[in-house]
Amino acid sequence: MKRFLLLVLVLVAFCVTDVFAGGTLRLLTWKGYAPKKLVDKFEKETGIKVEVTYSNNEEMIAKLRATRGGGFDLAQPSQDRISSVQAKYKIYRPMDYSKIKTELFIPSMLEAVKKNTLVKGKSYAVPFCWGTSGLIVNKKYAADAKDYTDLLNPKYKGRISYRLKRPTLIGLAFALGYNPFELYSNPKEYKVLMEKIGQKLIDAKDLVKNYWTNGDALLQLLRSEEVYVAMGWDGGGWRLHKENPNIDFVAPKSGALGWIDTFAIPAKAKNIDAAYKWINFMLRPENxxxxxxxxxxxxxxxxxxxxxxxxxxxxxxxxxxxxDIDNIKWYPPVPAKIESIEAKILDKVKSAR
Structure with missing residues (x-):
């Protein structure tokens, strides 16, 4: 009897530990990119526990730089924020495409990300999701808002919101007739252009309700009709449209800014097998x-x-x-010097009175 009880206890202990027999996947990602239902499904299918840490591009870079690519098994940076960072800090490992179920991917998007994350002959990511940023407009009050220049329009004074981040600078540059991406290879000229755009933002600072930093906070500003015109992501605009048909995402006349968020494996990842399993799991059509x-x-x-x-x-x-789709401005990889130029301009706008 004692032997039988001992055997039962051993089997129970084995089953408990075997629930996560595949170890742990430490995922560094954006809020919403690892829905609980999919996490639960993956854990049940694979026996791999998923630990999710929410972040953004700047924080991902900072966290992985601080650990030299340690602490996480999989990250989800935007495709334009990989090659220059990798060349300088070596925080990712090359992607092993033989472990990727490439038949699950849109071929052109997979090839684009391979090309845009290429460093010394090796690529460092695969695409996960894509979208655009442009305008979210309450058409009841701002039916004529069609381009980023409406973020500077006195007609909407006190009802405007945007982030003090690089997309705002880039979007306004395109709307004002420039092509900032063409100047990426010329930091001196890029700085001159960004100073012009920064001054435009400073001159129109009294028109702004606030500079949003959190997507949920922006949606609430639009939902409560405190803001009529904002720069934001298409997904947020569509979510609000479902609640209020007057609010919707508008592709700017000068072109929405297109992004692709990826999967990239940090240099010191421990559970690489789990990382590839999660990638293939998330690209399955139903998931x-x-x-x-x-x-x-x-x-x-x-x-x-x-x-x-x-x-x-x-x-x-x-x-x-x-x-509008043909006019999307897809972000190219960002040269290292470009971000420091933008950061100084944005600090100047933030501190201006």
Whole structure:
């Protein structure tokens, strides 16, 4: 009897430890990119525990620089924030594409990310999701707002909000007739352009309700009708449109800014096998579609559209004409000197009175 009880206890202990027999996946990602339902499903399928840390591009870089690529098994930086950072700090490891189920991906997007994350002949990421930033507009009060220049429009004084981040500088540059991406290779000229854009923001500072730093806070400002015109992501605009048909995402006349968030493996990742399993799991059409249906961002999953809800498909058709899609300004990789120029301009705008 004692032997039987001992055997039972051993089996129970084995089962408990075997729940997460695949170890732990330490994921550094954006809020919303690891929905609980998908985390639970992955853990059940694989026996791998998922620990999620929410972050953004700047914090991801800072965390991985501080540890020289340690502390996490998988990160999700934007594709334009990888090659220059990798060349300087070596915080990621090359992607082993033989472990990726490439048939799950939109081929052109996979190739674009390979190309844009290339450093010394090796690529460092695969695409996960994509989207754009542009305008979120309450058309009841700002029906004529069509471009980033409306963030400087006195007509909407006190009802404007945007982030003091690089997309605002870049979007305004395009709206004012410049192409900032063409100047990435010429830091001196880029600085002159950014100083012009920064001064425009300083001159129009009294028009701004606030500079938002949190996406949820921005949505609340629009939801409560404290703000009529804002710079924000398409997903946020579509979420608000579902609540209030007067509010929607508008692709700016000068071109929405397009981004791709990726999967990249930190240099000192411990559970690399789990990282590749999560990537392939998240790109499975039904899982990718769940993410899109929940968060509103489209993914690089080739067949996810089959599982999308009708209203999600409608978002894309309502906000983007074919010409708008053709006019998207996709972010290229960011040279190291460019970000320091932008940071100084943004600090100047923030401190101006």
């Amino acid at each position: 990718a579609a769940y993410f899109t249906n929940t968060e509103g961002y489209f993914t690089a999953s080739k067949d996810a559209e089959k599982y999308l809800k009708p209203d999600v498909k409608d978002n894309l058709n309502r906000s983007f004409s074919k010409a």
